[in-house]
Amino acid sequence: MFYNLTKRISKSIFNISNKGKITESNIQSTLRNIRTALLEADVALKVVKKFILDVKNDSIGKTFNNSFTPGQEFIKIVKKQLIYTMGSIKKNDHILNMSTEPPAVFLLVGAQGMGKTTTVGKLALFIKKEKKKKVLVVSTDIYRPAAIEQLEMLSKQALVDFFPCHKKTDSVLIAKEALKYAKTNFYDVLIIDTVGIMYSNIHMMNLIQSISNKVNPIEILLVIDAMVGQDAINMIEHFNTYIPISGIILTKIDGDARGGIALSIKYSTGKIIKLVGNGEKIYDIKYFEPKKIAERILGMENVLSVIQEIENKIDRSSIKKIKNTFYNKTEFNLYDFLIQLKQMNKIGSIENILERLPNNKIIPNDVKSRINDKLLKKFISIINSMTKKERMFPNIIKGSRKRRIALGSGFKVQDINSMLKQFENIKRLVKSVKKNGISNMIKNISNFFPNKLF
Numbered sequence: 001m002f003y004n005l006t007k008r009i010s011k012s013i014f015n016i017s018n019k020g021k022i023t024e025s026n027i028q029s030t031l032r033n034i035r036t037a038l039l040e041a042d043v044a045l046k047v048v049k050k051f052i053l054d055v056k057n058d059s060i061g062k063t064f065n066n067s068f069t070p071g072q073e074f075i076k077i078v079k080k081q082l083i084y085t086m087g088s089i090k091k092n093d094h095i096l097n098m099s100t101e102p103p104a105v106f107l108l109v110g111a112q113g114m115g116k117t118t119t120v121g122k123l124a125l126f127i128k129k130e131k132k133k134k135v136l137v138v139s140t141d142i143y144r145p146a147a148i149e150q151l152e153m154l155s156k157q158a159l160v161d162f163f164p165c166h167k168k169t170d171s172v173l174i175a176k177e178a179l180k181y182a183k184t185n186f187y188d189v190l191i192i193d194t195v196g197i198m199y200s201n202i203h204m205m206n207l208i209q210s211i212s213n214k215v216n217p218i219e220i221l222l223v224i225d226a227m228v229g230q231d232a233i234n235m236i237e238h239f240n241t242y243i244p245i246s247g248i249i250l251t252k253i254d255g256d257a258r259g260g261i262a263l264s265i266k267y268s269t270g271k272i273i274k275l276v277g278n279g280e281k282i283y284d285i286k287y288f289e290p291k292k293i294a295e296r297i298l299g300m301e302n303v304l305s306v307i308q309e310i311e312n313k314i315d316r317s318s319i320k321k322i323k324n325t326f327y328n329k330t331e332f333n334l335y336d337f338l339i340q341l342k343q344m345n346k347i348g349s350i351e352n353i354l355e356r357l358p359n360n361k362i363i364p365n366d367v368k369s370r371i372n373d374k375l376l377k378k379f380i381s382i383i384n385s386m387t388k389k390e391r392m393f394p395n396i397i398k399g400s401r402k403r404r405i406a407l408g409s410g411f412k413v414q415d416i417n418s419m420l421k422q423f424e425n426i427k428r429l430v431k432s433v434k435k436n437g438i439s440n441m442i443k444n445i446s447n448f449f450p451n452k453l454f
């Protein structure tokens, strides 16, 4: 989900990230790119228009505080608007409501084949695990052959209780009896599955309404397949005229590369997406979290997860040393280079990490292929074969020293030369970071890895 949107938005956002001032002209092309990306992702036109207008109004002519650059402030504004478009800035909007005398009744409704029954099973497991609640499930779908058996099987997978109703012929009665049973047996939650409805079928709509009236659900969750696209809006409006929908469960997001519907629902209908189904397995369900999604769309999620992963793998004292190298006045030497190489080696596949960074397109493929893991190991062995003095003062490494190091490390003199060249490049890079900051360094990264090096 959101694959293309993420790719396009994170790229255009990156271009503005180090702008010193926000003016109509310098955000114009970024906003144009965002607009196109949103439309291509199948976000409804009126939502896109409102989104762009709000971002524009929020950013132009604003005085920002000094802790962020205007470019970064702009990203914060886009992030806030994305969150607002999908949910609200308030925390926990998506949380399921259970504040009622038990059992809390959840009624799941929806059109045919949206993934309702599967979702009842998933939701039962989710509530049991997340909320540690005693859950009962029941199917009132006496119309689709095997719908009841399907839920019974899912309840076994989720290890929750199933209310048997195989021989019954009245959906409303089944719901009523299940509720009575749930009350007398102290269940915390009762989840009711219903028949899939062609939403023009008034008779079936009335049936769902009758079930709802009998069991007084605290949540009426409309299950929608993400792939129905903008038709979801009509579906929500139509169902809502019969029963008050309290939230949406968007299923099959694993099959929907565009994701525009997730950005259109709240603005178009006022309804919040509470959960998403992201696979066919019983545990493939999670809360819909606008903040996390916004971070992902802006390309921040990967950066955060990569940083987290790197931090978990490298030790604190080395991070400190590396930081000191960047910010101290001391000259970068081969000791520092060795520490960096060892830490990079610990992190794992460098290609994999570069690939996950949102702006990895800025690093050309030939550069990526030249920063590989084999090379790291080679450089580490070469530096290990040097004396203390050589590591401190690499300038003294000339002909005879090079031959000795080559012999000791098992490589050729050319390899020693290319390692030293690489070291000089990194040294220049460190100097550049000190002078111009990280983002400039990334933009110019290809200059630090000239083609002929390896």
Ligand SMILES: Nc1nc2c(ncn2[C@@H]2O[C@H](COP(=O)(O)OP(=O)(O)OP(=O)(O)O)[C@@H](O)[C@H]2O)c(=O)[nH]1
Pocket (backbone or CB within 6 Å): 110, 111, 112, 113, 114, 115, 116, 117, 118, 119, 141, 144, 147, 195, 196, 197, 251, 252, 253, 254, 255, 276, 277, 278, 279, 280, 284
């Ligand atoms: N990939 C994927 N498939 C899903 C997801 N949720 C449900 N499905 C599949 O969608 C199909 C239909 O699911 P059901 O649960 O039978 O749908 P339903 O809404 O109960 O169907 P009706 O009772 O006919 O309305 C099944 O093959 C499910 O495995 C999901 O999140 N991702």
